[in-house]
Amino acid sequence: MGDTEKIETVTGRSARGSSRRKPKNSQLPYAIVLIALVGALSWFLDQRDNGTFWLLLTGLAFGYILQRSRFCFTASMRDPYLTGSTTVTRAVLVAFAITTIGFTAIKYGYFINGLPIPGMSYVVPISFATIAGAILFGIGMVIAGGCASGTLMRFGEGFQMQFLSLIFFIIGSLWGAHDFGWWKYHFISKGKSIFLPDYFGWLGAVVLQLFIIFLLYIAAEKYQEVKSNH
Amino acid sequence: MSQFKDTMVKISENEFYKKWLRIAWPYLTGAILLSLFQIVTLATTGNPWGVSGVFANWGAWIYEAFGGNVDKWYYFSSPGAQTTLNNGFINDSGTWRNIGIILGALLAVLLASQFKLKKLKSTKQVIAAVLGGTLMGYGARIAFGCNIGALFSGIASLSLSGWVFGAAMFIGAVIGSKLLVKFFM
Amino acid sequence: MKEVILDCFGEACPIPLVKAQNKIKELEIGDILIVQIDHSCAMKNVPDWAREDGHNVEVEEIDDGEWEVIIEKVK
Numbered sequence: 001m002g003d004t005e006k007i008e009t010v011t012g013r014s015a016r017g018s019s020r021r022k023p024k025n026s027q028l029p030y031a032i033v034l035i036a037l038v039g040a041l042s043w044f045l046d047q048r049d050n051g052t053f054w055l056l057l058t059g060l061a062f063g064y065i066l067q068r069s070r071f072c073f074t075a076s077m078r079d080p081y082l083t084g085s086t087t088v089t090r091a092v093l094v095a096f097a098i099t100t101i102g103f104t105a106i107k108y109g110y111f112i113n114g115l116p117i118p119g120m121s122y123v124v125p126i127s128f129a130t131i132a133g134a135i136l137f138g139i140g141m142v143i144a145g146g147c148a149s150g151t152l153m154r155f156g157e158g159f160q161m162q163f164l165s166l167i168f169f170i171i172g173s174l175w176g177a178h179d180f181g182w183w184k185y186h187f188i189s190k191g192k193s194i195f196l197p198d199y200f201g202w203l204g205a206v207v208l209q210l211f212i213i214f215l216l217y218i219a220a221e222k223y224q225e226v227k228s229n230h
Numbered sequence: 231m232s233q234f235k236d237t238m239v240k241i242s243e244n245e246f247y248k249k250w251l252r253i254a255w256p257y258l259t260g261a262i263l264l265s266l267f268q269i270v271t272l273a274t275t276g277n278p279w280g281v282s283g284v285f286a287n288w289g290a291w292i293y294e295a296f297g298g299n300v301d302k303w304y305y306f307s308s309p310g311a312q313t314t315l316n317n318g319f320i321n322d323s324g325t326w327r328n329i330g331i332i333l334g335a336l337l338a339v340l341l342a343s344q345f346k347l348k349k350l351k352s353t354k355q356v357i358a359a360v361l362g363g364t365l366m367g368y369g370a371r372i373a374f375g376c377n378i379g380a381l382f383s384g385i386a387s388l389s390l391s392g393w394v395f396g397a398a399m400f401i402g403a404v405i406g407s408k409l410l411v412k413f414f415m
Numbered sequence: 416m417k418e419v420i421l422d423c424f425g426e427a428c429p430i431p432l433v434k435a436q437n438k439i440k441e442l443e444i445g446d447i448l449i450v451q452i453d454h455s456c457a458m459k460n461v462p463d464w465a466r467e468d469g470h471n472v473e474v475e476e477i478d479d480g481e482w483e484v485i486i487e488k489v490k
Contacts, residue, residue: 022478026238031340038333045326054274055323059330060337061267062279067338069260070456073377075428077403082411082429083436085464091257092382095265099386102269103278107387118276123389124374130391131398133373134380136365138402141377142410144362145427148281148376151363152328154427156335157455158347158480161355161427165363172367173282174289181304183372194390205388228467254459339455339480346453346480351425415430 074141084227086220127191129183252342278383282376284324418447431457450484
């Protein structure tokens with residue numbers, strides 16, 4: 001991916017387009033000011049001793065990584081259909097695989113020591129509400145040009161549009177929270193939470209899941225080959 | 231002052247600077263580093279990464295600031311949810327993580343010297359943002375999260391719900407793509 | 416041989432990419448398509464797609480956070 005910039009330097013002074021080129025500037029001073037402000041903010045949070053400063057730091061890391069690698073969960077779902085590319089989709093699958101291994105290692109460590117397994121609140125009941133909610137979410141993120149993390153990231157990048165969608169994301173969340181009781185009563189309470197190790201054992205669950213991710217990866221690669229040959 | 235500016239411009243044209251702060255990483259680098267911080271997050275906080283649950287709390291705080299009351303809502307009725315709301319946003323770690331994502335992205339673009347304010351340019355964009363944002367918010371609440379909490383963290387937690395969410399979200403993304411091409415381009 | 420400018424300033428993904436894909440189909444071999452972009456993600460996926468498709472691609476940063484992706488249609 002680095003060649004993008006290399007080509008830029010080679011042709012930077014080419015005749016084409018140079019008329020629209022503006023004088024060079026640097027935003028580094030602003031970056032230094034921001035680093036100072038963030039440092040002060042994390043110091044302030046650290047003083048409160050409630051663990052929030054650590055979450056601020058991981059948030060900074062997530063935001064920096066998302067922006068710098070242009071990682072986009074929306075693109076991973078949208079591009080296969082819209083543009084025929086599965087590059088981002090495959091990167092997301094790799095993330096799923098690595099995180100599965102890391103998470104399972106931690107969870108298994110707690111399990112084998114007879115401790116309560118962490119993060120089990122993310123194993124949630126499967127019901128019609130899961131499907132309906134996911135479809136609504138899928139439509140929304142493509143139209144708004146970013147999912148939850150993507151909206152936050154693009155707001156940071158200076159998009160007014162994603163700032164607006166963030167506001168309505170909050171309004172929609174409040175609306176959803178308001179109706180949650182209805183969904184819970186009619187659908188969610190009838191759904192079942194399925195933790196794969198309960199059915200396949202710890203090793204079986206990990207192997208099965210990694211195998212499925214591997215198959216999806218191969219399928220994604222083949223899909224892009226077929227699409228780009230047209 | 232202009233000498234300072236010249237130095238900064240010189241730094242931004244330095245190859246070493248470009249390599250470390252400017253050139254976009256491959257998607258795979260992003261995948262590996264995000265996974266690393268996901269694992270770090272579970273190990274240190276006892277919970278995976280989530281984003282959109284926090285937005286419901288933000289909504290509740292704003293609603294209460296305007297005189298509303300969510301105490302009777304089933305969603306906020308659990309003792310845990312009540313404690314979070316009563317402690318306020320300054321003590322809510324999820325809030326600070328989301329603010330961190332915004333600031334981290336801003337820092338990345340400023341360090342790369344690529345920041346630009348992108349104004350809303352058409353009514354189409356306004357409608358897309360309003361509609362898309364609302365759909366995402368509502369959908370995430372009834373499905374227990376967004377593509378981070380319900381999908382990424384769900385699948386990595388070996389929960390079948392993550393896979394179901396992913397399959398349905400893919401259908402939603404196809405419908406969304408059709409709508410986007412037809413109405414919002 | 417002609418040069419076409421596609422103004423995608425202020426557009427978020429995937430609009431610049433889809434517009435560029437549609438536009439390049441209308442062009443003749445040897446024509447130049449210049450896509451103006453200010454979205455850092457599109458600055459990656461538009462050139463990636465164009466290279467994958469086999470065209471000649473150059474990226475030029477014309478201002479902080481503004482790029483021109485110059486695509487020469489070769490097939």
